[in-house]
Amino acid sequence: MKAVCWNGANDVRVQSVPDPTILNPRDAIIKITSTAICGSDLHIYGGYIPTVQQGDIIGHEFMGEVVEVGKGVNNLKIGDRVVVPSTIGCGNCHYCQGDMWSLCDNSNPNGWIQEKLFGNITSAIYGYSHMLGGYAGAQAEYIRVPFADVGVVKVPPDLPDEMLLFISDAIPTGYMGAELCDIQPGDTVAVWGCGAVGQFAMISAYMMGAEKVIGIDRFPERLEMAKKFAKAEVINYEEVNAGEALKEMTGGRGPDACIDAVGLEAHGVGLEDFYDQTKQKLKLETDRPHVLREMMVACRKGGTLSIMGVYGGFVDKIPLGAAFNKGLTFRMGQMHGQKYMHSLLQMILDGKLDPSFVVTHQLPLEQAPHAYNIFQQKKDNCIKVVLKP
């Protein structure tokens, strides 16, 4: 089959690889009909995620059709149309049973790497480094789905892929980002990053009772999308100082909650950005925490920071004094897709949510290298690419 393989920083290639096979009883093989490039795939593409190896198939946002099931999978049959959550959960451990699927104890066969680095093991994610399981990813014609009897969501045949695909990852990530803010009626929520996850975080914040939502980005097309679809007020941080603008827009208080939908490749302005970029290039810090710093200073006293952008390792120069003295709450984590997917699907079926607006590009799988390039460089107003195997 054809698959998108990582061959080094900023080098992905579409290669011929063997078809996946059933390796465990609870596996299924899915023929992929749509697979998206997630913003966090750009961290891999850019070479920022450790333990990605040459030849790894990447991608974790996907849907398709069941073509084979292991003997331990009794609730799926060949021909079922399914969406699969990007994080892999066993469904049996303490965490999965507590609906904290991305903290699964059992899905990561390379847990020892994480245990050394993080002190504990979290769930595996498709195509997202060997530290996070080393499973082959979804930007391919077929994929092996472990623990397919749990988490996988069957979807009806009559809606297009673009309506359903994003319950795999981007929508539950945004939704969880808003949920972690514990939004009270009347709250103002600021969202850093107006990519797909940021858009869904803003929409979700309104659903949960926010009175005002503010989107922060530097690309006009993303800010336009935030205004049009998420009904957000927007700040272009390259045009105005985001911190001052937020103060001004919140009566001097600061937002009640701040959502990071950017992660470790955040861009800032000025000296601080130069500092992070330099340290990251010298491998003196792994992540650029620009958004984290800005949120800690901008947030109102007693407010909440919700971190959904991916961080992988170590950050530097964090204004903990601000966070401590202002009594901020930090909440974060990989999304627990399996917890949210069914209710999100229902919202789509009920006509309350149409996520297809985020798709700016639909390309054949063969054009993955081009797709990565335009997404990374934000060329051609690229916000979300769906690849068609």
Place this chain on the structure above:
Amino acid sequence: MTSTSGNKQSTSQTEASEVERWASLIGGGAMVLMGLRQGSLRGALTALAGGGLVYQGATKQSTIQKAQEVIGINQPIKVEKTVTINKSAEELYRFWHDFENLPTFMKHLKSVKVHNEKRSHWIANAPLDNTVEWDADILEDRENEFISWASVEGADIDNSGFVRFKKAPGDRGTEVKVVLEYNPPGGALAATVAKLFGEEPEQQIGDELRRFKMLMEAGEISTTEGQTSGRK
């Protein structure tokens, strides 16, 4: 918690603290390894099985080890690891008690054959397609709580171990603690034994316990071995 230690010998401990450690060992075995810094696991387990403070085994072992240390022969490999498994102690004890199940998640074991309720024969994989073998006897067996074992005379590698099952607080299942000790006999075989667990014995034991947990909780051991990739 994991610790591996070259078994540093010391005679500075008082008799009273030894007794205290033995008491705590017999009382539930919570901090066994702490009590083993001075003695051998086998001595401790033998004493435990005997139900008294029979320290002879341990002290005898100590002397040998002290001599080995002086002449620079390999130190024992001693590993301690605990994992919490979302299953009842009964279920976990039952699976473990059939030692023939152990190689399904302990990759360093090739096979275990149970001869009778006390004795079993173990074959471990060694580098270069070699194997090492030994007979082991169960020393103590408390249903749903504790199993200890040790190799008998004539083993390729003198070794011993125990597993303890303890209800975890709240609704979290069972805390499974394993302590293993391998005493290389010295000479050519010592090097083989050193490689038996690779360079990271605690990591290997950790991986094995994680596989035990996967098998018990998820019914299968998660793997990416044999999957497709674009590697050349």
